[in-house]
Amino acid sequence: MADLFDSAPEGGRAKAGPRPLADKLRPKTLGEVIGQPKVIGPDAPLTVMLASGTLTSLVFWGPPGVGKTTIARLLADETDLHFVQISAIFSGVADLKKVFEAAKHRHANGQGTLLFVDEIHRFNKAQQDGFLPFMEDGTILLVGATTENPSFELNAALLSRAQVLVLERLGLADLEKLAQRAEKELGRALPLDGHAREALLEMADGDGRALLGLIEQVNAWSLTGKLDREALAKRLMRRAAKYDKSGDEHYNLISALHKSVRGSDPDAALYWFARMLEGGEDPRFL
Known part of the structure; x- marks a missing residue:
């Protein structure tokens, strides 16, 4: 039986599969990243860190599709760190041990590791605590990504060792x-x-x-x-607006509605009102 990962047929090279447009257009430098001026613009936190050579562990908080993974990859390139990416959804304790062991080996040989953890809030308290000794001794530089409020979802000990940067939806x-x-x-x-x-x-x-x-x-x-x-x-079907009736989006949108009403902006108030209704909010709450 042929191996699932067999390469090219004999005498030739395998043709690469089609690449999604998002992969083809992935920025090669931070200067090519679209949006996020508060994070990577002039005098923004990441720009200042890179210029001073003092990049610290980070937590990127923001909605999907705004560049969290891309910026993490580019940070590794900018700082000559080995880039490792894992997802908290698909990784367990055994996977983390392998990652830490490999990072320790690189560290012993003079190379650092930028560990990018997608959906980091999915790790439980014990798993989050497992990052701490490797962050403290410089084995890894942690960059976590989350769509949830880090203050609620991440341990205080981890947050005290990382800077939270907020990435915004693209305009x-x-x-x-x-x-x-x-x-x-x-x-x-x-x-x-x-x-x-x-x-x-x-x-x-x-x-x-x-x-x-x-x-x-x-x-x-x-x-x-x-x-x-x-x-x-x-x-085309309109993309469903991100909404969570009990999480951050609920409070973000109701806050926006309140501010619009207080600011006497009927158009904005109606927009946020409709956005919440469309997302499934109980009309009685509104």
């Missing part, structure tokens, strides 16, 4: 830059009129990865003309 201007970058990679403009293009950006709901997925769908259609907003809406 429409950022998403437009990303769309233009995608068009350059694809070699053609998207078959959308101005209103449809704006609708496409809105469908991504601030998620760059989601936008590139939508662009791949649109690019695959055989069209002779440009679609308008209504025609696009028929072909």
Whole structure:
């Protein structure tokens, strides 16, 4: 029986599989990252750390598709650290032990390790405590990523050894830059009129990865003309807005609604009101 991971047929090289657009457009330097000026802009925390050579362990807090993994990879490149990525969803104690042992070996040979832990809040208290000695002795530089409030989900001991940086949803201007970058990679403009293009950006709901997925769908259609907003809406489903009726998004959105009402901004108030209703909020609460 052929091995699942057999390489090329005899006498030739295996053809690489198709790469998603998000992978093709992954930034090569921090300067290519779109958005997040509060984190990587001039005089922003990461910029200052890198300039001074004092990069510390970090926790990136933000929604999906805003660059948490990409920035972590680029930090490893900038600091000549070996990059290791794990997910708290799929990793257990045995996996962590292997990662720490390999990092200790590299450390003994003069090379540091940047350990990127996706969904770090999924690790329990004991697992989170397991990172502490390796952070303290310099075996690893930890970069955790979470979509949940670190103050509630991460141990105080871990938070005291890491700086929390908040990454924000991409704005429409950022998403437009990303769309233009995608068009350059694809070699053609998207078959959308101005209103449809704006609708496409809105469908991504601030998620760059989601936008590139939508662009791949649109690019695959055989069209002779440009679609308008209504025609696009028929072909694509709007991405479900991120909402959690009992978690951070609940409190973030109700806070935004309160501020809009207090600030006498009816348009904004109606937007947040509708966003919560669409997300499944109990109308009686609202």
